[in-house]
Amino acid sequence: xxxxxxxxxxxxxxxxxxxxxxxxxxxxxxxxxxxxxxxxxxxxxxxxxxxxxxxxxxxxxxxxxxxxxxxxxxxxxxxxxxxxxxxxxxxxxxxxxxxxxxxxxxxxxxxxxxxxxxxxxxxxxxxxxxxxxxxxxxxxxxxxxxxxxxxxxxxxxxxxxxxxxxxxxxxxxxxxxxxxxxxxxxxxxxxxx
Amino acid sequence: xxxxxxxxxxxxxxxxxxxxxxxxxxxxxxxxxxxxxxxxxxxxxxxxxxxxxxxxxxxxxxxxxxxxxxxxxxxxxxxxxxxxxxxxxxxxxxxxxxxxxxxxxxxxxxxxxxxxxxxxxxxxxxxxxxxxxxxxxxxxxxxxxxxxxxxxxxxxxxxxxxxxxxxxxxxxxxxxxxxxxxxxxxxxxxxxxxxxxxxxxxxxxxxxxxxxxxxxxxxxxxxxxxxxxxxxxxxxxxxxxxxxxxxxxxxxxxxxxxxxxxxxxxxxxxxxxxxxxxxxxxxxxxxxxxxxxxxxxxxxxxxxxxxxxxxxxxxxxxxxxxxxxxxxxxxxxxxxxxxxxxxxxxxxxxxxxxxxxxxxxxxxxxxxxxxxxxxxxxxxxxxxxxxxxxxxxxxxxxxxxxxxxxxxxxxxxxxxxxxxxxxxxxxxxxxxxxxxxxxxxxxxxxxxxxxxxxxxxxxxxxxxxxxxxxxxxxxxxxxxxxxxxxxxxxxxxxxxxxxxxxxxxxxxxxxxxxxxxxxxxxxxxxxxxxxxxxxxxxxxxxxxxxxxxxxxxxxxxxxxxxxxxxxxxxxxxxxxxxxxxxxxxxxxxxxxxxxxxxxxxxxxxxxxxxxxxxxx
Numbered sequence: 066x067x068x069x070x071x072x073x074x075x076x077x078x079x080x081x082x083x084x085x086x087x088x089x090x091x092x093x094x095x096x097x098x099x100x101x102x103x104x105x106x107x108x109x110x111x112x113x114x115x116x117x118x119x120x121x122x123x124x125x126x127x128x129x130x131x132x133x134x135x136x137x138x139x140x141x142x143x144x145x146x147x148x149x150x151x152x153x154x155x156x157x158x159x160x161x162x163x164x165x166x167x168x169x170x171x172x173x174x175x176x177x178x179x180x181x182x183x184x185x186x187x188x189x190x191x192x193x194x195x196x197x198x199x200x201x202x203x204x205x206x207x208x209x210x211x212x213x214x215x216x217x218x219x220x221x222x223x224x225x226x227x228x229x230x231x232x233x234x235x236x237x238x239x240x241x242x243x244x245x246x247x248x249x250x251x252x253x254x255x256x257x258x
Numbered sequence: 259x260x261x262x263x264x265x266x267x268x269x270x271x272x273x274x275x276x277x278x279x280x281x282x283x284x285x286x287x288x289x290x291x292x293x294x295x296x297x298x299x300x301x302x303x304x305x306x307x308x309x310x311x312x313x314x315x316x317x318x319x320x321x322x323x324x325x326x327x328x329x330x331x332x333x334x335x336x337x338x339x340x341x342x343x344x345x346x347x348x349x350x351x352x353x354x355x356x357x358x359x360x361x362x363x364x365x366x367x368x369x370x371x372x373x374x375x376x377x378x379x380x381x382x383x384x385x386x387x388x389x390x391x392x393x394x395x396x397x398x399x400x401x402x403x404x405x406x407x408x409x410x411x412x413x414x415x416x417x418x419x420x421x422x423x424x425x426x427x428x429x430x431x432x433x434x435x436x437x438x439x440x441x442x443x444x445x446x447x448x449x450x451x452x453x454x455x456x457x458x459x460x461x462x463x464x465x466x467x468x469x470x471x472x473x474x475x476x477x478x479x480x481x482x483x484x485x486x487x488x489x490x491x492x493x494x495x496x497x498x499x500x501x502x503x504x505x506x507x508x509x510x511x512x513x514x515x516x517x518x519x520x521x522x523x524x525x526x527x528x529x530x531x532x533x534x535x536x537x538x539x540x541x542x543x544x545x546x547x548x549x550x551x552x553x554x555x556x557x558x559x560x561x562x563x564x565x566x567x568x569x570x571x572x573x574x575x576x577x578x579x580x581x582x583x584x585x586x587x588x589x590x591x592x593x594x595x596x597x598x599x600x601x602x603x604x605x606x607x608x609x610x611x612x613x614x615x616x617x618x619x620x621x622x623x624x625x626x627x628x629x630x631x632x633x634x635x636x637x638x639x640x641x642x643x644x645x646x647x648x649x650x651x652x653x654x655x656x657x658x659x660x661x662x663x664x665x666x667x668x669x670x671x672x673x674x675x676x677x678x679x680x681x682x683x684x685x686x687x688x689x690x691x692x693x694x695x696x697x698x699x700x701x702x703x704x705x706x707x708x709x710x711x712x713x714x715x716x717x718x719x720x721x722x723x724x725x726x727x728x729x730x731x732x733x734x735x736x737x738x739x740x741x742x743x744x745x746x747x748x749x750x751x752x753x754x755x756x757x758x759x760x761x762x763x764x765x766x767x768x769x770x771x772x773x774x775x776x777x778x779x780x781x782x783x784x785x786x787x788x789x790x791x792x793x794x795x796x797x798x799x800x801x802x803x804x805x806x807x808x809x810x811x812x813x814x815x816x817x818x819x820x821x822x823x824x825x826x827x828x829x830x831x832x833x834x835x836x837x838x839x840x841x842x843x844x845x846x847x848x849x850x851x852x853x854x855x856x857x858x859x860x861x862x863x864x865x866x867x868x869x870x871x872x873x874x
Contacts, residue, residue, distance in 0.1 A: 105321070123321075157320055192320065194440055205264045213316075220319045239272050246271075246307035249315050252440075253306075253560065 075131045083144050090148070097145075098152050100127045105156065124149040124219065143229040147211075150219020157218065158196050161189035191252070198251040202244060209244040212237055263299070270300050275307065340380055340422065341365060348419035350378055350426070366429060369414070376414055377429040386423045399425055401468055409459035411479075411488050432482045435475035439556065446589060449556045450623045451769075452478070455487035456549060457619065460612040463489075464542040471540065473548035474529040475555070485769040527571050528561045532603050535572045543605040546615060550600025550608075557593070558586040562601065576603070592622050631779060697847075697865035698740060699803045702855040704733040706787050722856045723871060731787035734761075734869075735855075736780040738803060743772040744780060745802040745811045747835060748824075749868075756836035758826045761799070764818030772807060772815070798868040800839055805863035810838045842866040 075096055081089035104123050128145050203210035208230065215221045215229060223237045230237070259267070270289045274282050282304070290297035310316070340363060345352045350367040356377065367378040386392060396416065403413035412428040435452065438444075444452075456478055463470055470477075470489065479488040531547035533540050554562040562580030565571035574580075580601075583594040596618050602608045609615040706717040708729045717733075736744065746762035761782050763772045774780065782788075802811060814835055817826045826832050847860035847867055858867050 153321060190434075190437060195320075205259060205261055206268070209268075216319075217316055218320050220321065239275070242275055242307055243268050243271050243303070245310050245316055246303050249310035249313075250303065250306045253309075 072130075072132060079132065079144055082148075093148065094152065097127065097131065097148060098155065100131055101149060101152055102156050105153075124153070143225070146219055146221055146225065147215065147229045150215045150221065153220075154196070154214055154218035157192060161192040161196075194252055195248065198248050201251070202247060206244075208232075209240045212240040213244050213248070216241060259299075263296075266296060267299050267303060270296075271303055271307075274300065274304060347378070347380075347422075347424075348417070350376070352378070367426070369426065375429050376426045379425045379427070381423040381425075392423070402427075404466055405459075405462050405468065407459055407462035409455045409487055409489055410462065411490055428488075430479050430481055430488055432480050432488075435478035435480060435487075435552075435556075438480055439475055443559060444556050446557070446593075446626070447623070449553065450619055450626075451485075452480070452487050452556070453549065453553050454616060454619050454623065456489055456552070457612045457616040459487075459489040460542075460545050460549065461616060464545070464612050469540065469542050470545050471534070472529075473545050473552065475552060478552075484771055528563055530572075530575060531605075532576050533605060535575045541605070542612070543608050543610065546600050546609050546612065547605075549612075549615070550597050553593075553597050554580060554583060554601070557583055557589055557597075560586075590622065590626065592618075592625075596622065627779075631781075695861065695863070697738075697742065697803050697805065697858075697860045697863065699736065699738045699744075699801060699847075699858045699865055699867070700855045701734065701736045701801065701858070701869070704735060706731050706733070719854060721851050721854055723869060731789055733787055734782045734799065736762075736782075736801065737777060738774065739776055740805075741776045742774055743804045743807045744774045745772055745800075745804075745808065745814070746780075746782065747800040747802075747814070747839070749798040749800060749839075755829065756832050758800075758814070758832055758835050759824040760814050760818035760826065761824060762818075763815060764824060767818075770815060770818070772812065774803075797871045799871060800843075801858070801865070801867045801869065802839070802842075803858075803865040808838070808864075810834050839866060839868075843868060 075093065078089045078093040078096075082093060101123065104127055124146060127149065128142065132142075132145060199210055199213055202213070211230065212226055215226045216223075221229070223234050223241070226237045227234045232240075270286060274286050274289075277285055286297060286300050286304075290300065341347055341352045341355075343352055343354060347367065349371045350369055352365050352367050353375070354366040356364040356366055363380050365378045365380070367376050368374070369376050399413050399416040402411060403416075406412075411430065414426040414428065416423075416425050418424070456473070460470060460473070473489070477490045479490050480486070481488065527535075529548040529551045531540065531544040532538075534544055551562055558581075563571055563574040563578070565574050579598075583589055583597055584591055596615065599607070600609055600615060609618075701722075703720045703722065704717050705720060706713050707715050708731055734746075736746070738744075744762060746760075748759040748761050750757050750759075762768065762780060763770050767782060767784065768774070768780070802808065814826055814831060817828075817831075818824050826835065842864060843866040845860065845862070845866075847858040847865050849867075850857040850859070858865055860866075
């Protein structure tokens with residue numbers, strides 16, 4: 066695998082996107098998607114089920130692999146993390162959707178006959194609902210939904226999120242509290258629409 | 259919530275979260291002033307914040323929570339796909355792969371002997387070799403297949419082909435009650451319908467001395483096609499000898515099931531009965547409890563027992579009474595009584611059998627039907643306290659009617675209401691007198707005048723068609739003393755091509771089923787009114803009442819969705835319906851126009867009648 070031309074290309078695209086070229090993002094997206102997806106799968110098949118997936122480690126590895134380190138800039142890195150968070154969300158949602166009609170979640174401990182019927186697994190269904198709720202939040206409040214995306218899907222900590230969004234860490238904490246409370250309401254049905 | 263409202267709420271939330279106790283309350287009160295709904299919104303969010311924190315909601319990262327999804331992909335473990343699309347497997351043909359589960363692979367398959375679609379589960383070889391698990395599987399298959407009840411997932415076959423053990427079950431295309439609940443708030447009538455079916459399943463299981471032990475919305479499936487409810491997962495079910503030799507949770511695998519998983523899900527602990535929570539002896543009455551919890555959740559929109567941690571929840575289950583249902587939702591006191599009885603802490607104070615609870619719920623359902631009917635007829639603009647089946651309004655596309663023919667007879671709504679009520683209480687009078695080889699159908703029309711787009715004067719009832727004004731809106735009522743299959747179509751003013759709108763059944767009318775019970779009232783639309791089309795001409799409302807289902811018309815049901823507004827868009831199907839109606843309406847039924855309703859009688863198994871409506 067020749068990495069250099071690709072690294073160069075991706076670094077270039079990141080720079081263009083940072084400068085406001087939206088079509089650069091369109092080109093970047095599938096490249097990063099493939100890499101993250103591949104890494105995630107590799108990690109997980111190595112670690113097997115039930116183990117945790119270190120999202121930040123994963124994105125870091127993708128970053129190192131995809132981006133030309135000689136021309137690295139913090140802005141590039143934070144942009145890479147922002148897009149990676151979005152892509153991780155996409156990857157997980159894609160998987161959840163595919164699994165939604167395939168099987169019920171988890172429970173290998175128990176022999177369940179109804180696994181035979183097509184039933185939506187809990188994990189996938191929960192995640193899909195969370196995704197939907199997050200979309201509604203994005204309509205009400207784009208920044209808070211982005212905080213959730215960066216933290217929950219991208220695995221970034223508050224300091225990193227503050228860097229990506231150019232806000233203070235306190236703001237990130239407050240945004241997260243509010244967004245999470247609202248999502249909790251939506252998912253547990255205790256909220257009014 | 260509007261973005262402006264959100265901004266308001268979030269501004270107050272942001273500061274309030276930094277304050278404690280009284281200071282917080284004072285701050286919120288001060289900021290919200292007289293705006294009570296704003297205050298409620300903020301307080302609810304603060305409460306959710308507290309709950310989300312203690313429930314560890316969204317703690318960690320999504321990938322941790324769903325990481326296992328990433329490896330279950332087909333290509334991740336390709337060696338597991340034993341069967342391929344189109345392959346013959348015993349008497350089954352594999353149609354599609356539905357996925358890989360813990361126990362093996364699941365396929366959508368066709369049973370070529372009986373020509374039916376099944377879910378086929380092929381057990382993985384290491385499980386087939388595991389004696390204990392196989393024993394459990396067999397037991398479960400036996401349990402489920404012994405319960406031959408329409409609300410329990412049917413097991414068709416348990417067998418072996420080429421050394422592979424498989425189970426064939428009914429394939430359910432639908433969603434769980436949990437997902438259903440997340441999509442929308444259920445109407446009381448729906449809640450009762452679902453619960454009645456769950457209890458019917460439990461009644462059958464309990465009769466066979468089987469306790470389900472894990473009744474919860476995740477284990478209740480609602481079939482997309484007809485909204486029939488299926489109770490799933492008798493995997494935890496245990497066969498019990500008698501109440502005297504009850505089961506202990508400790509020795510069952512149930513205990514491992516009731517764990518609270520990390521991440522975004524809530525455990526299943528919330529539906530456990532006190533005796534389950536204490537790992538005590540359990541019997542059928544534990545299912546009664548869980549059903550009560552489920553009704554409560556459907557009505558209130560939240561679970562009756564839900565603490566910050568599982569131990570908090572258990573304490574609530576054992577000691578706390580949930581807020582009264584009538585406080586948290588607008589429901590009849592009778593429902594509250596039923597739910598509280600089901601959720602009595604002591605099993606001895608609960609309903610002792612599913613059947614007893616079923617009887618009470620059915621009686622309530624019936625009572626509400628009657629009340630709603632009276633309420634609707636006497637004052638349709640102010641819905642009665644209990645709104646039954648307040649389904650979506652007919653889409654505007656539905657064209658209708660009006661004017662017509664014969665003499666009218668106006669009856670006041672009040673008298674009409676009482677009349678209906680009486681006839682409901684004496685349903686046997688008519689039923690007995692109708693011979694089988696005859697079809698009888700009655701209909702009447704309720705009219706509401708409108709002025710400035712608002713209902714004006716009391717509605718009145720007609721036996722049949724009259725000369726309507728443009729500002730009248732109507733409702734069609736149909737009933738038969740016989741059971742049968744009813745189809746109602748609206749045919750627009752004559753045009754080059756026949757075009758029909760399906761009025762009944764639809765997803766909101768009779769839940770998509772044409773099947774009508776004896777004396778069941780059909781009202782179209784259920785809650786709103788038909789508007790007259792602005793287009794002039796004669797329209798017809800076709801009534802088809804058949805002893806058996808009519809295949810030609812069943813196909814039209816697919817169009818009775820909000821997407822097309824019931825309009826059949828397929829020209830071939832329009833022709834099919836047209837041909838059916840014109841060929842079968844030649845044999846005219848006998849028409850008897852009474853004071854309050856019109857009675858149609860035909861010989862044979864089929865009755866077809868067009869109500870002609872002209873509008874100007």
